Amino acid sequence: MERPLRLISTNPLDELARTIEALLVVASQPLSLEELVAATADEAVRVEEALEVLGERYREGRSGIVLERVAGGWAFRASTAAAAACARLFERPVERGLSQAALETLAVIAYLGPCTRPEVTRIRGVNVDGVVAGLVERGLVAEAGRDEEFGAIRYRTTPLFERVFGLESLAALPRLDDLGAGADEIRARLETVAAQRSA
């Protein structure tokens, strides 16, 4: 297993893996399995096998280039070990300085799915027009048609959102029930107080 892939040039799977490497290094977005299958003109099963081999080769701790499954496809990113060096050279304009309001708005749009600004406003309790415009500018949310009843523009999160937050897809968001205990936590604390009182 420790023999490096690249030395076995007679192995056709290795050739396929090299082609996939090439595609991923020039693509400007994550490539889905279907896109890889179409571009390599190979079989899905073999492409998946090659991706597995590449995942082993380009993994955190072993390579500066890391293959990750993100935004419904596959993409290269820098290893976390190289984050400090990357930060010296590159900006992170998409996520730099995201405010609490922006994060809440993103969360609402990500969880509700395509929704209009009035719908987000209802949950957040404050006007979100400016916040949404800022998120569109950053490319984290995009227009997704209009509400048929009122003609208001709907917004959805973009693949870039999934990439920035390292999500394989929107389904990778934690279930809301798992987030914090909320009411249960308060009840538990009240019960503790009550127990102290009766003691």
Next chain:
Amino acid sequence: MERPLRLISTNPLDELARTIEALLVVASQPLSLEELVAATADEAVRVEEALEVLGERYREGRSGIVLERVAGGWAFRASTAAAAACARLFERPVERGLSQAALETLAVIAYLGPCTRPEVTRIRGVNVDGVVAGLVERGLVAEAGRDEEFGAIRYRTTPLFERVFGLESLAALPRLDDLGAGADEIRARLETVAAQRSA
């Protein structure tokens, strides 16, 4: 020389090479030696050494990712062996078609005749700079002189637009008699609605 770089994890030059890999996979421009030295916070001699190691690792015939020295510095590209796959990737039709924002912007320009970005923005109620830039890049709209009053650039639809939508000319657009007789009436109606929406 045939021993794979990634297995010698105790070699600090290897670590430097991994950092450089990471920088190169994130960069959208070739990186100069100076930039690499600054980002890695290492010595120029060692960065050059690491680049040599990487050049050996990422070379034509051995890897799908090829390190290339160009005028501006160093950059990754796809191997020539993968050219056919790259061609299929880049020349494939875009499956998703046009966004609602793109469709609305195209509709306004097609039905109302050449318009400036501020005019389209007013009618749509959101900034269209990015959308128009995307449509120009795709060749669906093109510049058509300047607005005489304000000097803003006007945009018109292109022959490619007519081909994509299967129209012999703009006169073959579906009729919108329910919205008004002629472009001027439709424009007036859209502007009235836009004003109500922003009120």
Next chain:
Amino acid sequence: MLAVTELELDLEAFEGPFDLLLSLVLRDEVSLRDVDLAEVVIAFVGVLAERDELDLEACGEFLVLISALLELKARGLFPDEEAELAELEPEVAAEELARRLAEYRRAKEAASWLAERLAQPRFFRLGPAPLACHGVQDRRALPPQRPEQLAAALRLLAVPPPLPSTAHMALAFPPVAQFVERWRALLRRRTLLDFDQEVRGLTRAEIAVAFLALLELRKQDELALEQAAPFAPIRISRPERERSLAWNVRSG
């Protein structure tokens, strides 16, 4: 006797006695959005627990204050929904409010989950690669489109927006100062007032503000409040009768 207004609070957004929090909220210097009212409840229950017997009067007073704050907060969170909520039966409205508060809380939790993901910096390339493949250009063709899409897009742009609702204007919160003046004027003319009678015909929002104005005046010793039993009529009188108060709102 436990003085509710002296309850010491140590919250994320505020530190100090409860009555200071109340007056800062009334003066719009602290936003209720930032105050975790559940923490206030827990602090109060904690203080109650330290005492030997259940202080019913303090509990009653606390409930009145905290529910006024909750209503204010709820309305602040859902400003456009007042009319809709006001039309609902009280129990249904309370459930609806609770549901929306939970929704908001979950949005906040999801936001902090997202913020944690950002703490780990992730670098990837934005935009096209510096060098592509030799001899290959990014020429993406567009598949054929239907012109009807264009007509539909323009028709949607011509849909007039719904008329703005004016219902919220009827339910907007009147300034507390207006009710402060009203109570003062009434007390100049009469010595004893009945709260329910005076607020009859007012909206729920106005009643809440009227009550807050009352508490404010009580705090400034301009009047006295009397309630024989929980849910009994609240009697308002000039401060001379203060000594006979059955339930104590801390003065000064």
